[in-house]
Amino acid sequence: xxxxxxxxxxxxxxxxxxxxxxxxxxxxxxxxxxxxxxxxxxxxxxxxxxxxxxxxxxxxxxxxxxxxxxxxxxxxxxxxxxxxxxxxxxxxxxxxxxxxxxxxxxxxxxxxxxxxxxxxxxxxxxxxxxxxxxxxxxxxxxxxxxxxxxxxxxxxxxxxxxxxxxxxxxxxxxxxxxxxxxxxxxxxxxxxxxxxxxxxxxxxxxxxxxxxxxxxxxxxxxxxxxxxxxxxxxxxxxxxxxxxxxxxxxxxxxxxxxxxxxxxxxxxxx
Amino acid sequence: xxxxxxxxxxxxxxxxxxxxxxxxxxxxxxxxxxxxxxxxxxxxxxxxxxxxxxxxxxxxxxxxxxxxxxxxxxxxxxxxxxxxxxxxxxxxxxxxxxxxxxxxxxxxxxxxxxxxxxxxxxxxxxxxxxxxxxxxxxxxxxxxxxxxxxxxxxxxxxxxxxxxxxxxxxxxxxxxxxxxxxxxxxxxxxxxxxxxxxxxxxxxxxxxxxxxxxxxxxxxxxxxxxxxxxxxxxxxxxxxxxxxxxxxxxxxxxxxxxxxxxxxxxxxxxxxxxxxxxxxxxxxx
Numbered sequence: 383x384x385x386x387x388x389x390x391x392x393x394x395x396x397x398x399x400x401x402x403x404x405x406x407x408x409x410x411x412x413x414x415x416x417x418x419x420x421x422x423x424x425x426x427x428x429x430x431x432x433x434x435x436x437x438x439x440x441x442x443x444x445x446x447x448x449x450x451x452x453x454x455x456x457x458x459x460x461x462x463x464x465x466x467x468x469x470x471x472x473x474x475x476x477x478x479x480x481x482x483x484x485x486x487x488x489x490x491x492x493x494x495x496x497x498x499x500x501x502x503x504x505x506x507x508x509x510x511x512x513x514x515x516x517x518x519x520x521x522x523x524x525x526x527x528x529x530x531x532x533x534x535x536x537x538x539x540x541x542x543x544x545x546x547x548x549x550x551x552x553x554x555x556x557x558x559x560x561x562x563x564x565x566x567x568x569x570x571x572x573x574x575x576x577x578x579x580x581x582x583x584x585x586x587x588x589x590x591x592x593x594x595x596x597x598x599x600x601x602x603x604x605x606x607x608x609x610x611x612x613x614x615x616x617x618x619x620x621x622x623x624x625x626x627x628x629x630x631x632x633x634x635x636x637x638x639x640x641x642x643x644x645x646x647x648x649x650x651x652x
Numbered sequence: 653x654x655x656x657x658x659x660x661x662x663x664x665x666x667x668x669x670x671x672x673x674x675x676x677x678x679x680x681x682x683x684x685x686x687x688x689x690x691x692x693x694x695x696x697x698x699x700x701x702x703x704x705x706x707x708x709x710x711x712x713x714x715x716x717x718x719x720x721x722x723x724x725x726x727x728x729x730x731x732x733x734x735x736x737x738x739x740x741x742x743x744x745x746x747x748x749x750x751x752x753x754x755x756x757x758x759x760x761x762x763x764x765x766x767x768x769x770x771x772x773x774x775x776x777x778x779x780x781x782x783x784x785x786x787x788x789x790x791x792x793x794x795x796x797x798x799x800x801x802x803x804x805x806x807x808x809x810x811x812x813x814x815x816x817x818x819x820x821x822x823x824x825x826x827x828x829x830x831x832x833x834x835x836x837x838x839x840x841x842x843x844x845x846x847x848x849x850x851x852x853x854x855x856x857x858x859x860x861x862x863x864x865x866x867x868x869x870x871x872x873x874x875x876x877x878x879x880x881x882x883x884x885x886x887x888x889x890x891x892x893x894x895x896x897x898x899x900x901x902x903x904x905x906x907x908x909x910x911x912x913x914x915x916x917x918x919x920x921x922x923x924x925x926x927x928x929x930x931x932x933x934x935x936x937x
Binding site for chain 1: 693694695696746747799800801802803824827828829830831832833835857860896897898899900901902904905908922924925927928931932934
């Protein structure tokens with residue numbers, strides 16, 4: 383069980399252009415958190431610090447009490463798995479099997495252990511029939527599933543996804559909503575960076591809103607839904623669904639269906 | 653274009669070279685000037701191939717087996733070329749960074765008009781106009797590759813707008829945009845269409861933003877047009893036939909509770925509060 387603490391972090395790529403300013407937040411273990419904010423608000427920069435790809439220029443980040451600045455990227459990677467936007471661009475193996483096995487083998491799994499993992503995750507992610515295929519021959523949705531499978535293969539406790547819904551269809555979206563639920567049930571933490579408010583509502587129990595490099599809101603999703611001004615302060619607009627949830631909560635609806643938001647229950651389908 | 657058609661496709665089938673399965677199969681489609689056509693469907697269904705055909709990238713840049721006839725703005729696509737079509741059809745790709753190359757945003761946007769050999773003042777005017785419509789005035793001197801994904805998308809769109817095309821083909825234009833930018837984009841597209849009198853074909857998964865402004869919606873499934881109707885009727889068809897679509901929340905709540913809401917019998921209301929009463933009443937039952 384890993385938790386992430388961000389303590390008063392500043393970051394700039396070049397002096398004078400501050401990307402993050404005084405960011406403090408906590409990702410509790412076993413939680414699902416969405417990081418939302420306008421384009422260019424610093425979301426991707428922030429998560430690149432969670433596994434030590436970038437270091438704060440001030441302040442510190444602790445993963446399970448280990449400071450990212452004094453811990454190797456490989457040690458952090460065991461705890462924190464990051465799935466970047468357009469992850470298919472980073473495929474390099476000739477087969478799906480090798481692509482999935484690469485991470486575990488680098489983390490010290492034996493060949494036999496890696497085989498077990500490959501079989502396990504490829505079954506879970508519907509990739510079992512493609513183990514000998516070239517990753518680049520997969521469809522868009524299959525590529526994304528492979529990229530998640532390759533990270534989950536070595537068993538990180540925190541899974542971070544950067545804009546996971548971009549360019550993908552409804553079926554994949556449902557798959558992600560279901561996957562987040564399963565990962566939480568296994569006690570893992572999920573952090574989604576997304577500008578897709580409806581997706582965040584359906585996957586998260588906690589939210590962080592960033593605007594121009596600063597955290598403008600941090601807390602439980604239910605409380606965010608109750609305070610529409612938080613969206614304005616983050617320079618975000620409400621969606622039909624977020625406004626509806628706000629109206630329902632202010633009219634006394636039970637909070638149970640809102641952390642995360644269960645659309646089918648609101649539609650009376652569940 | 654004597655018949656007023658901007659796009660006319662007759663029995664179009666296309667298979668990419670080396671692919672056993674056709675990407676497009678017996679497509680028949682007429683689009684009139686001024687239409688706003690929303691195109692949706694699952695990943696891999698052929699939406700992008702349709703866009704590539706309309707812009708001439710199929711068959712000129714993507715070799716394969718094309719049959720049927722395609723006419724776009726009076727050009728026979730198979731006999732024409734990408735250069736000629738690009739002057740009339742503006743195409744924004746799904747991955748905007750693939751169409752950005754200059755050292756500054758401003759230069760990138762100017763590239764199209766420069767290639768049309770327009771007078772200098774006209775180029776400057778168009779660049780200013782495109783950057784202001786897309787909200788990129790402050791980024792004009794920055795290298796496009798340093799921009800965030802959302803700003804890159806806007807830069808790609810600005811580059812296309814500067815060409816003042818008669819037909820805009822946009823492949824998931826809002827997929828990287830934040831909520832405010834995406835809403836602004838829809839407003840901007842509406843304004844743009846009236847200013848340029850442009851026809852728009854927009855491929856999208858975020859139907860919530862577009863289904864009330866488009867006049868027509870196509871659902872593509874396995875390379876064929878499964879539905880071609882006004883957006884509400886098309887969504888109804890998808891729902892009845894359990895087709896996969898990213899149903900807008902406002903549509904789903906309207907279908908479920910609309911009959912109990914005043915003024916929502918015939919079309920969805922945009923005010924979510926209208927549905928609170930019926931949802932809470934159901935919970936109490």
